[in-house]
Amino acid sequence: MKKRTAILIFTCLMLGLLAACGAGNSKTTGDSDTKEEKTKQEAKSFLRTISTDDFKSKLADGKTEIIYVGRPSCVDCQEFQPLLKQVLQEEKITKLDYYNTDEASKKNRKAMIAMLKKMKVDSVPTLVALKAGKVESVFLGNDKKTDLKNWLSQQMN
Secondary structure (H helix, E strand, O other): OOHHHHHHHHHHHHHHHHHHHHHHHHHHHHHHHHHHHHHHHOOOOOEEEEOOOHHHHHOOOOOEEEEEEEEEOOOHHHHHHHHHHHHHHHHHOOOOOEEHHHHHHHHHHHHHHHHHHHOOOOOOOOOEEEOOOOEEEEEEEEOOHHHHHHHHHHHHH
């Protein structure tokens, strides 16, 4: 009888523990969904989303510009994007082209991967500086405002 009671208590404790863990995970998922949605909405205020074809056209046309490569579902991008916005405002840059890899992947994952390889982008967030249609420089997003400002000023000259 004592053995059965012990097993029953153990089982109840384990089920309670699993239920608590499951409740915590659903809250975390909800929080990340909210942050992803907030990141998407905020991007509209200072980023101009481009497609893989738009990106290819900029290369073919010999464009000189900076393109932000990221995705709203990326935690690092969610943290970097407000810093990017702040620095762009300080530098009086109103809109920046944005290659959203979540959206590009939905449309054509193979083409997106090929584009990222061509741009030598292996992680996000990343800024790509194009000069005459070629990759001049790449900035791996971080939380250092001075690094971002210095890199941007080098690309603007």
